[in-house]
Amino acid sequence: MSKRTAEEGAAGVPLKSGGRPDAMDIDDKPDMGEFEDEFEDEFESEDEIIEAGVDGRPDAEREAEEAAAMDVDNGPATFIVGRTKLDPGQTLAPDPTTYRMLHNLSTPWPCLSFDIVRDGLGDNRSVYPATMYTVSGTQAEGSKAGDNALLVMKFSGLSKMDGEGDESSDDEDDEDEDADPILESRSIPIGSTTNRIRAFQARPQDASRPPVTLTATMTESSNVLIHDITPHLASFDNPGSVVRPQQNKPVSTIRAHKAEGYAVDWSSLHPAGKLLTGDNDGVIYLTTRSDGGGFVTDTRPFLGHTSSVEEMQWSPSEASVFASASSDGTIRVWDVRSKSRAPALSMQVSKTDVNVMSWSRQTTHLLASGADDGEWAVWDLRQWKPSGTAAAGKPTPIASFGYHKEQITSIEWHPTDDSIVAVAAGDNTVTLWDLAVELDDEESKDTAGVQDVPPQLLFVHYQNQAKELHWHPQIPGALVATGEVFSVFRTISV
Template identity: 85%
Template sequence: MSKRTADQGGMGAGPLKDRDRPDAMDVDEKPNEMGEFEDEFEDEFESDDEIIEAGVDGRPDAEREAEEAAAMDVDGGGPGTFIVGRTQLDPGQTLTPDTSTYKMLHSLSTPWPCLSFDIVRDRLGEDRSVYPATMYTVAGTQADSNKAADNALMVMKFSGLSKMNAEDGEESSDDEDDDEDADPILESKSIPIGSTINRIRAHQAPSSDPSRPFTTLTASMTESTNVFIHDISPHLAAFDTPGTVITPQQNKPLCTIRAHKAEGYAVDWSPLHPAGKLLTGDNDGLIYVTTRSDGGGFVTDTRPFQGHTSSVEDIQWSPSEASVFASASSDGTVRVWDVRSKSRKPALTMQISNTDVNVISWSKQQTHLLASGADDGEWAVWDLRQWKPSADASKPGRPTPIASFNYHKEQITSIEWHPKDDSIVAVAAGDNTVTLWDLAVELDDEESKDTAGVQDVPPQLLFVHYQKLAKELHWHPQIPGALVATGEDFSVFRTISV
């Protein structure tokens, strides 16, 4: 299964199948590990392409407002209304964000595109809103096919992430720095892998080293079928200790899982097993569990969990039950399992889509809620309390979602609940967008009349962010409202909506 590989086309391009890989980004052969990145908007007016900027077009307010009013009189939205998946850009036109709608917005480039990444929790504080912000991430690269040996696990530090300037709509607060002009900085440490990393996840386990409270582990599922577990604690520490040299030994994996005979995209660490308990699923539909022992070693149970009739696309441990996990598959089902089962068969099987189910997200606030995203662009929310075992195992149940949206017209590539708000969901899709949704929104009759001019735009849609080749997104668990998304580049942003 390779639909998660980066698409080469622009908006509206379909998913790539059968291990197609995109062309590489145009980069230097040996980029520096540390680079200072310019603001993505600094040179936008030097381009010959036409730039469309919502709400900021240089015309007199009266002229612009008159055109907007006329556009809203047209059924389904007029020429002044850009609707994802409905409105087509003319040749040479591009979209640029309305910066007044962002609290923070930065774009950072890596030497090669990254299909997957994860955010690493740090010791800089919880619920922080001080700018410039700093965050730590891990990512896996997708080098050009003729340069597969260049693929690496990247340990990264993003710093100098400043807030938007006051004139762009951001108001200062007492707990924020006044340094609005700081340039974003990306520092990186690379661990050679030699194969495309399809999915990567980080986990922090208690450490026996008195000099550090925990060990940061990563699990990387690769195109080679191997899963590599690394300890990246030395790499993270090196960012704050100038002159530190990472040794070849520190770049070696702690463990290489060779149980899979096909590549995969599904991997997750259990949040309820501090030492480390890992699930991995592959394109043959098999799922394996690997457990870290008290001595620090890893043991993979060679008996796979079986039930899916096609590739396992995503997998997630329950946030509240230590032995339970859910998996999503291109067979259109989501299955719920118990690792204590001797049969290695699913406890529940639900047919939730007629197309591939690419991604799932288990709410940490309301643990009976599971969100899913499918290949047809639909995403939905399910109440697991309503799922019941089918009397006939060969005929999976077909539950009714408590909410579903088909706003996106391309495959859903990533979905994640807000870590603190049980009604907010972020979604990434193949239409080059990241959307934010508020499931608590309900329109009364009067509000429905006010929004009747724009069809097919659900009232729960809070925000649309343009992200070329959007592949994966994550909320930052310690910076409220901050999102990181990967595609052609990394976007780090925070909107005024959340």
């Protein structure tokens, strides 16, 4: 990824981050002239006899035109983002009528990974302009690697599209509706590219004390850095607040890994903090945070994968269980209480690398996976049996889709709707899917001209170099995706 253009400012200075893209268009429309009837003088005399078909034209001419029209109808009339190739000089822009909200925001360097930080502004909110907080890590160019940093960011002024009503109040003042969004950031130097970052809010035993917001960063250096970004977040909304240099230092550094990695996840069921990290050697470590704030990494690794661990997630319902996805094509399920440190379940789910996965928080026996061949699938974990049992064998996904032709780079279930899944892929798209859709016979006829487009596909959003996406847990339907820029959007379909 190359350096992107951005309006740079000093640390903590708001960056004005563009407006909305223009309306979706393909810039190859020819100029249209006046229609001329080439047959207007055909009947100059009532005595003139012409051999013609039912429309007054010779049969041969009419049949030739109909044949040409059929050739056009049978051609690739539907433009499919990520599949149909643009002609030289053509460009794409989004159709604003299909979005409730759409903004692009730029950072000084590209970000491979980010996470959304829960805030105190309320749940299920729909007031515009919207505000959200995120944390990400940069990927600076080779000679500038020392400039890499964590970016604690505040996105504000995220207005709705023209004509979109405010669901929360008819009296909402929309005078700022068309203003550009604002990106404010606090930079934490780390000197290494961030491969993956995850945020967590640790809840103290003393309920009167505020939560502490932590980040875990997997870096190219093989070290895992844990930062307390609580003061950085507070500085956005407390005038005069300053982040001291010592607050930029990690509160803990995990040095157990011998190789860099991409897999990291905090458990949502452990209030103090429980962290999994996995590396390119296939090794997984567990780090636990005490109530006093210290971190201890268990020196006994979880071993079983024969290649790199690409993704890990804790079970949303069982505090001791987690799953891991690997470039060895397997997904394995583990129990941290196991003395053997071996997986309880191991399933071959792809012939290629399994890059990403997502555990449904609404229906916790469902797991979605995305692979290097562009296929993503949904699995029912109740059908998986331990190796060596009579029922063990290759599992069958309850749904699978080969729509994308490039690697799947991110996948995530909707936080409150277990039928909606968002997928990012290397074909520069973010797609939204509704697994509840079933195609009946009548609908099959209507979609017969659109080849290889499943009826479950709800929406396609163009995102150049799409890397990672997340649903906002407190703004229903809002998605954030990182790539060449950060894209913040909500469609009318979700």
